[in-house]
Amino acid sequence: MVEKTPKSDLMPKSTFARRHTRVKINPETYIRFDGTKELLLSNVYSDGQALQIQSDIMLILWDITEWKAIGEITDTWPDPSDHPKIIDHLYNLYSIQVVVVESEMAEGGTTDAKSSTAMEQGGIASNLHKGLHFNTDNHVTMLGDHVRLSSYRRAIERSVGPESVVMDLGCGTGVLGFFAAKAGAKKVYAIEKRQDILALASEIGRRSHVENVDFIFGASSQLEPDRFDPKPNILVAEILGNQILEEHVLEFTMDARDRLLAPNATLIPYKLGIDVFAFESKRVPQRGARVHAYSELYNLDFSPLADIVDAKHMRHTMRYNPQMDAPLSEPTTIKELDLRTLDNPIFSAEYDLTVTQDGHFGGYCAYFNAWLDEDTILTNSPWAPETHWTQLVHMLPKPILVNEGDVIQMDVVYDGILRFQLKGIKRN
Ligand SMILES: C[S@@+](CC[C@H](N)C(=O)[O-])C[C@H]1O[C@@H](n2cnc3c(N)ncnc32)[C@H](O)[C@@H]1O
The missing domain is CATH 2.70.160.11 (Hnrnp arginine n-methyltransferase1)
Incomplete structure (x- = not known):
């Protein structure tokens, strides 16, 4: 779920409201007015307003999947008395990062000079700059789940030895693969289907001085077996969801087991x-x-x-x-x-x-x-x-x-x- 950005980090409302300010939908987010996203909107709007506002927003957002100046949106709106309301909606959506603003997407953005230089050195600067607006909140939440991480860490440390070649399927921030590398694995393949998250993992690995990790972009099911030499003899995958199987842990584990792993590889989890x-x-x-x-x-x-x-x-x-x-x-x-x-x-x-x-x-x-x-x-x-x-x-x-x-x-x-x-x- 997208959290609200602290107000202090936001562009002031008056600046935001300038007619030439260009906005578009955060490409990492999309609005669907069902379960989770409703929750998200109810963080922004009081309950009573929700329905009418949802319908209004839908009409406004329809048009702004590409960069669009605020003026272009409001000027074409039939009822001028709605204009301040539209700007308010957009600003609220901007505050929860559903809408992004062009100036902040530009190279350099709001990143401080120090981290910017570090990213340049990492050679993944453009990905991470764009990533200022990608949704990382669930990864922060997952890193804060100590029950989850200490359980995985324990299992990884108990399985991994100097001959281990580990596949971290769905590496996210890379944390499980890094645990494996630190536990002494000969090699770790960190696979992630989201390029921005993979770039982040790679940068975290670089700054943490973790070696022997090969970061691979793509869905595991799309990767060819000859990409993995030596073949992984341990699979670590945390693709479990609140609805238990909706991240397709069964299908992806079976596919990796049958095509990409060494025979009889250790699976974490195995049951x-x-x-x-x-x-x-x-x-x-x-x-x-x-x-x-x-x-x-x-x-x-x-x-x-x-x-x-x-x-x-x-x-x-x-x-x-x-x-x-x-x-x-x-x-x-x-x-x-x-x-x-x-x-x-x-x-x-x-x-x-x-x-x-x-x-x-x-x-x-x-x-x-x-x-x-x-x-x-x-x-x-x-x-x-x-x-x-x-x-x-x-x-x-x-x-x-x-x-x-x-x-x-x-x-x-x-x-x-x-x-x-x-x-x-x-x-x-
Ligand atoms: C629940 S998160 C876990 C991230 C990390 N392993 C951790 O434990 O913090 C799952 C991650 O796997 C990625 N993912 C899910 N299925 C995948 C697949 N078949 N191939 C590559 N990445 C996948 C998702 O994009 C997401 O970043």
């Missing part, structure tokens, strides 16, 4: 498990209410859509709080995936959750366990030390009264997207 439990909640989510608001906004009757939405299970990536919504079943492992032997990433499974106490069954929650080695299990279980990952929480459209001993029957499917379904409740 993944998905656990689910049911919980109590008396809340009735009112998702359809939003659709009714669209009816008002456009003066159309969207109530048939609201009915469908109201009947669906709502899926959130959020922190499950056992204190607020008590568990109604034991966590149950619904799937274990051994990445060393997995031959098909697609799976489906049926499973039962036995109700442990009477209550209102309001939803179910899923989380992962990742075996980094036999003794190092990284998990985002709500009962384990907190990580930067949230859990995957589904809310039922309406709570269902259940009794101890009832069996909640569910199934799960993964076909590129992980989907859970409530099939029924077998009464005790």
Whole structure:
């Protein structure tokens, strides 16, 4: 998620408002008015304003995917009384880096002279200068997740020796590959599909005096096996998401294992498990209410859509709080995936959750366990030390009264997207 830039670092509003100031959408960001990005907009606008403003912004942004002077945007707007509002919107979007300003994208930008010189020496200056506006926030958050990093570091240090050739698949800032290099690996391949992030990793490596790291740009699935000589005998990959499999850890690990790694390479992680439990909640989510608001906004009757939405299970990536919504079943492992032997990433499974106490069954929650080695299990279980990952929480459209001993029957499917379904409740 894009964070707000501290106000003090921003161009003053009056300067920003100059008609010739050229703006465009931050190429590293895009606005989609769903889940995460809504959250982002609600950081900027008060709740009540959100809907109308979202619709206004969409119209404004439509036009500014290429450099566009503020004057060009406002002058063509039919109602002149909207002009200050447009500038306000743009400024707010600029403050959270959704919109960028030409002058700051120019070479030299706002970087201080010292770091600029260091970047020149690194030979990746232009990438990093442009990178002043690329989204690095998730990498900062991930570096702050000490549970995650100490687990990976431990597993890496336990596996890596002087004969190790390590592939860091999805290296991000390079941190895991650097751990491997520091643990004595003969060679590390740090692979990253985002060029700006790879340039950053390379610069971090250079400044940290880490050697033997080969930085490779591209998606692992697009790389040819002969790019890797010697072949990696250890794979380290942290491509786990809040929705567990959405970064395609299964597919990319299998592809690397089968095409790019030495036979029987060590995989970190080598096994993944998905656990689910049911919980109590008396809340009735009112998702359809939003659709009714669209009816008002456009003066159309969207109530048939609201009915469908109201009947669906709502899926959130959020922190499950056992204190607020008590568990109604034991966590149950619904799937274990051994990445060393997995031959098909697609799976489906049926499973039962036995109700442990009477209550209102309001939803179910899923989380992962990742075996980094036999003794190092990284998990985002709500009962384990907190990580930067949230859990995957589904809310039922309406709570269902259940009794101890009832069996909640569910199934799960993964076909590129992980989907859970409530099939029924077998009464005790
Ligand atoms: C969750 S981040 C982890 C970054 C870093 N390894 C760490 O632990 O801090 C995943 C990174 O992998 C990259 N990535 C995901 N799948 C990839 C693939 N198949 N090939 C190359 N990079 C990939 C993403 O762009 C992202 O930077």
